[in-house]
Amino acid sequence: MNYILSKSEMESAFVAISSDFQVYGAVERDGDVIFDRVAGFDQVSEERSRYAPKEFLMKRNENVLILNVESKKAVFGIKSCDLKGFYLMDKQIFGKDPFYTQKREKTLFANFVCSEPCSGGFCSSFGGPVLDQYDLQILREGEKFHVMVSEKYDRYFREFKKETGTFYVDFSNRFNSKLEPLPVEGIEKRIKWNSELWKEYASACISCGACNFECPTCYCFDLYDDGNERKKEWDSCILSGFTSSSAGNIRKGLDERLRQRFYHKFVYFKKSKDTYLCTGCNRCVEDCPVGIDIKEVITYDYNGE
Amino acid sequence: MSKMTEETPDVYTIEMDSKNEGRAGQFYMLSVPGVGEAPISVASGFGRNLIFTIRDVGSVTSKLKNLQFVGIRGPYGTGWPWKEYDEVIGVAGGIGIPPIRSLLEEMMDSGRQQDLEVMYGARTPSDLVYKTDFGDWTKSLNFQITVDTANAEWNGNVGFVPALLRKAHLSRMAAVFVIGPPLMMINTVKEALKLGYREDRIFISLERRMECGIGVCGHCNIGEHYVCESGPIINYSRVRNDKELFL
Numbered sequence: 001m002n003y004i005l006s007k008s009e010m011e012s013a014f015v016a017i018s019s020d021f022q023v024y025g026a027v028e029r030d031g032d033v034i035f036d037r038v039a040g041f042d043q044v045s046e047e048r049s050r051y052a053p054k055e056f057l058m059k060r061n062e063n064v065l066i067l068n069v070e071s072k073k074a075v076f077g078i079k080s081c082d083l084k085g086f087y088l089m090d091k092q093i094f095g096k097d098p099f100y101t102q103k104r105e106k107t108l109f110a111n112f113v114c115s116e117p118c119s120g121g122f123c124s125s126f127g128g129p130v131l132d133q134y135d136l137q138i139l140r141e142g143e144k145f146h147v148m149v150s151e152k153y154d155r156y157f158r159e160f161k162k163e164t165g166t167f168y169v170d171f172s173n174r175f176n177s178k179l180e181p182l183p184v185e186g187i188e189k190r191i192k193w194n195s196e197l198w199k200e201y202a203s204a205c206i207s208c209g210a211c212n213f214e215c216p217t218c219y220c221f222d223l224y225d226d227g228n229e230r231k232k233e234w235d236s237c238i239l240s241g242f243t244s245s246s247a248g249n250i251r252k253g254l255d256e257r258l259r260q261r262f263y264h265k266f267v268y269f270k271k272s273k274d275t276y277l278c279t280g281c282n283r284c285v286e287d288c289p290v291g292i293d294i295k296e297v298i299t300y301d302y303n304g305e
Numbered sequence: 306m307s308k309m310t311e312e313t314p315d316v317y318t319i320e321m322d323s324k325n326e327g328r329a330g331q332f333y334m335l336s337v338p339g340v341g342e343a344p345i346s347v348a349s350g351f352g353r354n355l356i357f358t359i360r361d362v363g364s365v366t367s368k369l370k371n372l373q374f375v376g377i378r379g380p381y382g383t384g385w386p387w388k389e390y391d392e393v394i395g396v397a398g399g400i401g402i403p404p405i406r407s408l409l410e411e412m413m414d415s416g417r418q419q420d421l422e423v424m425y426g427a428r429t430p431s432d433l434v435y436k437t438d439f440g441d442w443t444k445s446l447n448f449q450i451t452v453d454t455a456n457a458e459w460n461g462n463v464g465f466v467p468a469l470l471r472k473a474h475l476s477r478m479a480a481v482f483v484i485g486p487p488l489m490m491i492n493t494v495k496e497a498l499k500l501g502y503r504e505d506r507i508f509i510s511l512e513r514r515m516e517c518g519i520g521v522c523g524h525c526n527i528g529e530h531y532v533c534e535s536g537p538i539i540n541y542s543r544v545r546n547d548k549e550l551f552l
Contacts, residue, residue, distance in 0.1 A: 097521045193548060220523030223516040225341045235523070242524060245514035246362040247486075248552040260526075268529040 001154055004163040005145045007042070013147075014041040016156050017074050021108060024056075026077030035075065044077040046112055046140070052082040052216035052283060054234075057103045063229040067098055074108040080129040080137075081121065081281035083111040085216025087133045091273040093219055099232065100219075108153060110136040113171075117179035122295055123280035124179040130172040139171065146171075182298045184276065188267045192302040193259070202255035204290040209236030211261065211284035211292070217277045237261050262297045306375055312358065312434035316400065317370050318348065321355040327380025329387070329407035330482075330510065330538040333357070334518050336376030337368045344515040346537070347380065348403035350410030358403040358434055381518035383538045385508060387412060387421075390480035394473050394502075396424045396493050398466045398485025402434060404510065404538075405484060413445060422447040422473050426466030426489070430459045447474060465489070467496035477501040482538075484510035487551035494541060507541040512552060 005013065017023065025038035026045040033047045035056070056075055086104065093100050113129045114121075123129055131137060137148040146167055149157045212218045213234055220242075222235040235242060237260050243251050251257045269277035278294065285293045308320040327333065327347045335357065336342040343365040349356035355377075361367045369375060385408050387393050393412070395405040402425055412421045423446065427433045430452050442448040449469045451462035462469065466489055473479070481502050483493045490509050497507055513525035513532045525532035528547040530539070544550055 093521045096519050097517075100521075219521070221517075221521070223342065223522060225336070225339050227339060230336075230342075232522075237523065243514050245512070246360075246366070247512045250513065250549050250552050264523075264526070268526065271529040 001149050001151075001157065002163040002168065003147045003149060003157045003160045005147055005157075005160050007143055007145070009160055010145050010147075011041050013156050013160070014076075017108070017153075021072045021074035023074045023076065025075070026112075035077075038076065041076065044112075046077070048079045048114075048118065049077075049082070052085060052214065052281070053078055054085070054216060056107055057086060057100050058219065058221070058234070061231055061233040062099060064099065064223070064232045065228075065230050067102070070103050070106050072106045072108070073103075074110065076110040076112075078109050078111050079281075080111050080113055080131050081123050081279040082216045083109050083134070084126070084131055084279040085281075087131070088217045088269075088273075088275065088277055088279070089219045091275070092269075108135045110138055113137060113139040114175075115139065115141075117175065118282075120282040120285060121280055122179070122182055122282060124176040125182040125184045125298070126276060126278060126280045128172050128176045128179075130168055130175070139168070182295060184266075184298050187276075187298055188270045190302050191262070191266060191297070192305065195259075195300070195302055196305055197297065197300055197302075198255040198259040201258045201292050202253065205238065205254055205258060205292060206290060207238050207240070207254060208289060209238050210287045210289065211294075212236035212238060214283040214287045216279055216281055216283070217265070237264070258292075262294070265294075266297070306372055307354070309370060312436075313432055315361045316358060316432075316434055317361070318356060318358040318434070319369065319375070320349075321375065321377070323355050323377070325349050325351055325353055325355045325380075325407075327351065328384030329411045330384035330404050331380040331382050332515075332518070332537065333377050333379030334381070334515075335359075335365070335369055336378075337365050337372065338376060340368055341365050342376070342516070343369075344381075344518065344533075346404045346407070346510075348406045350407055350414050352414070353410060356403075356406075358400070358406075360400050379518065382533055383536055385482050385538055387417075387480070387482075390420075390506065392420050392475040392479035393482060394422045394424065394470070394475060394479050395482045396466060396470065396484070396497075398426050398489035398493075399428065399432065400434075401485035401489070401510065405482070406435060406438070408482065409442065409446075418445045420475075422449075422475055422479075424449045424451075424466055424469035424473070426451045426453070426469065426485075428453045430456055447472075465492065467493045470496050470500055478503065478506070480506040480508065482508050483541075487512075491551060504545075505540060505542045508538055509541050509544075510538055511536040511544070511550075 032050045139146045220235045265277040310318045332344045332346045334342045345357045348358045397405040455463045481497045511532045515525045516522045518533045520531045520534040
C-alpha cells in the first residue's frame, strides 16, 4: 500500500516501529555516513553511507558454531541500490545460510529513494531507485513523504493517508530518463571469454578485494577454524587462494579471477537466477585503487576486438 | 571413529560408529577442531557404517587419521543416479574409487550387483586401495583393475583406465559413472563416446574447493553451477561446454 505522510506523521510511524525494533539509521560521524542507533526520524541522513550496510545481515566475521538469537532491527536510510543487493543475494542464499536468513527475516529496511541520480551511479540500468521489492520505501518531496509499504509492515501505516495515482511510476520514469541506462540487456551473450579486457584489468589490479567488499551483492565467504571458533568471513574471488584446492587451482591467473567476477555478475547469475548480480551503485568503481570500471565491462565493444 | 586402515603410504580409510545417511557419490564435511574442514566423499553404502578414504594432502586430511572423534556434517551434493538405469559401469581412477565403492555396496545391498561393472585404475600396484575387498567384488561382479606402471609381482592389466572400458560386457545403453583425475575423466568420456555409450548417460564427478557445502560460500562454481549443489555428480551433457570444467 502507498501512503503520503507529513514530517510529524513520519515521526509517529518511526516511534511505533521503535517500540518493536532496535532502530538504526544513516548518520554522519566524523565526516563519514555510517549506520548507528537513532532516536528520531529527523536524525536519519539522506546521504549515502560510506559503505553498503552489508554487515546488518552478513558480519565481516562471525562464529558459525553458535547461532545466536538475533534481535529485531529496523534500518532507516539505506539507499535503494544497497537494499537491492539483499534482494539479489536472497535468490542464492536465503533459506540456506541460517545466519543470513535469521537476520534477513528480523530486519526491516526503510530504503530512501534518491531524488536525483548520483555521480557515477548507473542504477537506471537495473531498473532505477524505485524498487519493486521493499519493506518501507521512502521518497521525500519537500515536507511530504511518499511511502510504499509492504504488507508485512502495513500495520504501522494504516492510520495515515493513502496515496493513489501514479506518483511513483511517474517519478521512476522521470528519474530513469535523466540517467540514461547502459545497454546491459544481452551482456551475457556479448561478453567474451577471451577478451583482452581481462588481461588489461589484470595488469593494473593489485588484488585488494575492495570491489568485493564494497559490493552490496557480493555474498561469498571463507570458512575457517580459529581457536575454538569456526568463522565465516567475507571472501573475495579476486584473491588467488579463492579456488585453490588439493586438486589444483582452476583460476591461477588474475585475469581469470577478474573475468570470474564479471561473469558471475552478468552471465552465471543471469543464467541461474534470471537477473544480473549488480545494482549500479558504482561502489566498486569508486573504491578501486586502479580505476577498473564495471561500466566498461557492460559497454565494451567485444565484437570489435 | 572405530577403525583406521592404512591403504597406501599417503591414503588411509577411517570407519565411524555412525551410519551413512548419504547416497553413493555424496560427500560429508569432516573437521578437526581448531584446524578446519574438508569435503570427503562417502565410501560406504547408504545405511552402513560411515567409511571415508582420505589422501593425506592438507592440514585437515593429515590429522583426521588419529582422532577419537571427528567433526562431521552432511551429506551434501548429488549422488550417482544408479536407480534410474538398468545397467551401470563405474569407472574410477586413483583416489576416485571411494564413491564407486559406495555405489558397489548400495547396488549389492539392493541385489543388483549383476547390473554393475567396475573398472578401476591406479598408477602402480602399491597405489591400489581396498585390496582386501577385491576378492569379494571379483566374485560378485565384473570387476577389472589396471595399473599405469606394473612392478615385478603384478600380473594383471597394465595401461590406462579408459582402455578397460573395452572389457565391459553390459550393453551400450548402460550409464557410465566416471570419477578420477581430470585427464582420466576426459579420456574415459572420450573412450565411452567412441565405443557408443550415450552422452546423456555419462555422469562425471566434479572437483572444486568447497567450504560450505550448501551453495552459499561461492568457491566451487563451474559456470552457473555450484558443485556442492548441482554436483559433485553431474550429467556430462549438462556441463560439457563449460570452460572451467576440468582442473
